[in-house]
Amino acid sequence: MSLSWTQVLLVENDADDAGLIRAALSASPGNGSFNVNWVRCLADALERLEQEAVDVVLLDLVLPDGQGIDVFDRIFRAAPDALILVLTADSDEETARRAVQHGAHDYLPKEHADAYWLPRALRYVTDRKAAEQVLRTAEETLFEEKERSRVMLESIGDAVLATDLQGNVTYLNAMAEDLTGWSRGEALGQPLAQVFNIIDGTTREAAVNPALRAIEQDRTVGLAMDCVLIRRDGVEAVIEDSAAPIHDRHGKVSGAVIVFHDSSQSRAVTERMAYMAQHDYLTGLPNRLLLMERLSRMITLADRHHKQLALLFLDLNDFKEINDSLGHIVGDQLLQSVAKRLTECVRASDTVSRQGGDEFVILLAEIEQPQDAVRVAETLHTALAEPHLIDGHEIHIGLSIGISVYPDDGNSVTTLLQKADMAMFHAKSGSQDKQRRFRIGMSSRAGLHSRSPRQ
Template sequence: MGQGATGHIHVPDEAAAQEEADARLRDAEAALQAAKEWAQVTLNSIGDAVVTTDLESRVTYLNRMAETLTGWSCVDALGKPLVQVLTLIDGQTLQTAANPAQRAMEENRTVGLAMDCVLIRKDGSQLLIEDSASPIHDRDGCLKGAVIVFHDAHHSPTHSSKLAYQAQHDALTELPNRILLSERLSQAIGLAKRHQHQFALLYLDLDDFKTINDSLGHAIGDALLQSVAGRLNECVRTTDTICRQGGDEFVVLLSEIEKSQDAARIAEKILSALAEPYQIFDHELRITTSVGISLYPDHGTDEHTLLNNADTAMYHAKKSGRNNCQLFSAEMNALKAQNNNLGSQLHLALKADTLFLDFQPRIDIATGYMVSAEALLRWRSPTQGLMQPSAFLPVAEARGLMVPIGYWVLGETCRRLQAWRREGGDIVPISVNMSAMQLRDKTLPARVAEILNKTGLDPHFLELDVSENSLMHLHTDASISTLAELNRMGIRIAIDDFGDGSASLKHLHCFPIDTVNLAPCFVHDMLNNREDAMFIKALINFGQNLAVRVIAKGVETQAQLNHLESEGCDGAQGFWLSKPLSATNFRVLLGPDRPALQLSH
C-alpha cells in the first residue's frame, strides 16, 4: 500500500475557549449590573422608602426616599443597627416602639407598623409614617433578612380619615364632640323644618363627679366617664347622637320624637342606667345625674338657643335635688340669670368678708348638757336677703368657690372660739363641714396648723365633719394619711350623715374617727317606720362597736329624743333642742356665770 493521507482530529484553541467563557461571564455580569441598576432606578423612582437588613438587623440598603425621610445616606447607614437608622416611637405614648423588621423575621410574615408610628429622623425631627415590614428569602426559601417599606403618613387617605375622625370625636370616650354635634344638630334642624317634626336635646351633668375625680384621681375619673359613655350608648337609638360636651357633661340629640313624653322617657331610662353601681378598678362607685330637656321647635329653632335652654333646664334639675330631669320652661331663664347674679355676689362676699356663721348646739343625751356645736354658714345677699346654704352653695360649687369658702369657715370658727375663750367663755368643740376637695388637698394639715397657730386655738376644740359618701370617695392612701395627720394634731374627725352612704366597717377602720353623726332622714321617721327604727338601732350599735360617739341630727320632738336615749345614743342635735343661734346668742351659752351648759327646751 502506498503512502496514504494521515487523519487529523480538530482541537479548539484553548485561548479562544477562554475568551468565549469570559464573554459569557461579561454578558452575565453586564446583565446582572443592568438588572441591579434597573432595580436601583426602580427603587429610587418609587414614592415609598425602602430599607433592607440582614439577619442581625443591620442595614444593607436604603433607597433615595429612605435617605430623604430618615436623613441618613445609604453609605453612612450601611452596616449600622436598624434601630439607629430607623428609630421609631409610639406617637401616643412617646415610648420606643418595637422595630418591625425583627418581628417580621421572627414571625416569618409581613407585619404592619403600629398605628401612630413616629420616625425620629437623623436631625432629631419627627415624622409620622405608616406601612409594613416583610422577611426576605433567597431562591431556596432561606431567610436572609427583612425589608421595611414606609411613607410619610400625613397625606395618606388613611391618615386623613383618621384626622377627620379625631377632629370630630372625643379622645377619651370616642363619642362625637361639639364639632360633630353641631353638624348633626344643624342637619336635625333642617330635617325638622322640612318634615314638620320635632326633636329633643338632653343636657346631662354627672352629680358630684368632681368630688370623685378630685378625691380618687383622674385615672379613675376617666374610667368612670368611659363607663358612662358605654351606658349612654345602650339607652338610645343608633340614629341618635351622644356627645361629650366637655368635663362631665354630655348632650344627647334625639333626632326625632313624636311628643315631649318620649324625651322624658329616654331621660328617665338614662337616669336609671347611670345610677347603677360602677366597678372601677377596686372601687365601687355610685353617681347620679341631672338632665335638662329642650324641644324643637317649642324651646328654640337654632342650635345656640336649644343648647342653652337644655343647659338651663339641667341647672334647674340640680337645684331641684339632682338625680332628676326637667323640661325647659321660660321661667327657668329668670332663675339662671338670678344664679349668675348670685355667683358674682358670692365672689364679692368672700372678698368683702360678708359671710357669717351661726352655731347649733349638740347635747349629751344622758345629761342634757351642751358638749359641742356645729358651725353653719350663712350669707345675706344684697338682693335676696338672708339665704340658707342649700340656696347658695350649689352656685358656689358651680363657680369653684367651695374650697376658699371652706377655708374661710375654718378660719372664722377658730377665730371666734379663741375670742370667746379670751373673754372668759367656757368654750366647747365646734364642728366644721369639709368638702372632699379640701380633704384631698395635701396642704390641708399645714393650712389648718397655720390657722390654729394664728388664732392660738387648742386643736381639740376643732372637729372636721366629712360626709359618709365623701369619705368613701376619699378612700386613698393620701387622703387617709391627711386625716391621720389632722387627728394626730389633736383635731377631731367625724363622719357626717352616717347611714346615708355606702361605707363599710372595713373602710371605716382605715380612718381615724372620733364621732359619727346619724343622718336626719332616719331620725325623722324612726317612730313611725319600723325599718328606720331598726336601722337607727343598728347604726348606733355600729358606732359603739367602733368605740366612737354617736350623735343623732335632726331631732325635732321629745319623743324622738326619748327613743334615742333608750337606744343608747350618745348625743343629739336639732330644732327641739335649739335652733341655730347667732354668734352673739351662742356666746351667752358660754357665759362664765353659768354653772353648767345645760339646755332646756
C-alpha cells in the first residue's frame, strides 16, 4: 500500500526546536507520511515556496529577518493554498491569534510539538481543510448550476412563471415580467390568478388556471385555445404554450411552471432567430455563414458587371496576450471596438464579418483592380493604429492581413477564403502590421507549419 506523503515546510530559527519537531513527525504513526524540509529564515522560506508547492507550513513568527504578523502575511501571500500552522511560545500567543485572523488555520504551542500532539494536530487541520475544500467545491458547483439555470431562464424568448402548491407565485423571468406587467419583487407570493390573469378570448370568462391543472393531474397541460392574458395595466395579448408540474427530490409535486409567449410575437421571434443564425452574437457582424452566401452572390454580380472582388482575411496581433492579461470582458469590448472601426473603413456595399476568435474577413464587392484591396488594407492599418480606450486601459493592437482577388486567385468561395487565409498566415509570419496578396507557392510553405483548424 502506497503512502500519502504530506509535504511540510518547517520555518524555524531555533535548531533545537526544529530537531524536536522533525523527530516528532518522523516518529509519528503512519511512519514517514510527513516529508519535512527545514529552513531557518524568512528569505529561505519564500525562496523554497517559489520553487515548489507544499501542503503545510509550520511557521515560527520570530525569525532572524522578520518578526510578527508581517512574517505570516508574506508567507501567506507566497503560499495561499497551503495550510499554515503557527508555532508559538507562551509570550507570542497574542500574535499567533492575530495570524489566525489573517488566514492561518491554527496555532500550536511549541511545548505540544511532540510525537503525540504534533502529528495529530497536523492531521486534524489537514482533514479539516480537505473537508472545507469539499464543501466549497460542492457550494461552487451548486452555485454554478443555479446560475446556469438562472441565465438560461433569463435568456430564453419565452416567459416563465412558477408557483408553489398553494398557487402563489415563486418566480418570474424577465419576459414574464414584461408580459404580465408585474415586477418580480411585487409578484412573489401573490396568488397566480392576480399576476397571471387569463380569460377565454371568445367568451371573455376567466380561463382555467393551467398551473392548478398541472399540479392536480401531475402532467404537462396545454393552455386553452384563444387564451388572452390581461396585463396589469389592462393591455391584452393572445398567448399560447403550456404548464407542467415541478417535482421535489422525492418525486412529489411541489409546484408548477408555466411557459408562455405572446403569439403575435412569434413572427418577430422567428425573424430574430434567423438574424442570430447569420450574425456574430458579440459584434453583430455577419458570421461565416452569411459571408459565404454574400460572397457567392457577389461572384455572380462581378461576372455580370465585368468587375473583380477581393477578400481580406484579418487576424489581430497579440490579442490572446491582451485577453489573458486584462480579462475576457475587456477582450470582448476590444473586439467590438475593432469591429466598429473596420465597418467604418469600408463601403456600405462591402461586408465585414467575424469568423470567430480574433479573426475577421472583409468582402470588397466590385473593385476595379487588386491595388484597390491593398489601399483598403492600408486604411485598416491606419484605423487600427489609434489606441482603443477600454475600461481605463489604452490598448494598442495591430493587424495581419491576407488578400485574395477574384477571379485571379480562384473562382470559388472556398478557394478564395483558403488563399486569403494562407496570405494572412504569411503576413503574420513576417513583420507585424503588414498585408500580403496571395501568390503561387504560399500553399506549400504554409503547409510546413501546423495550424489549428478554424471554426
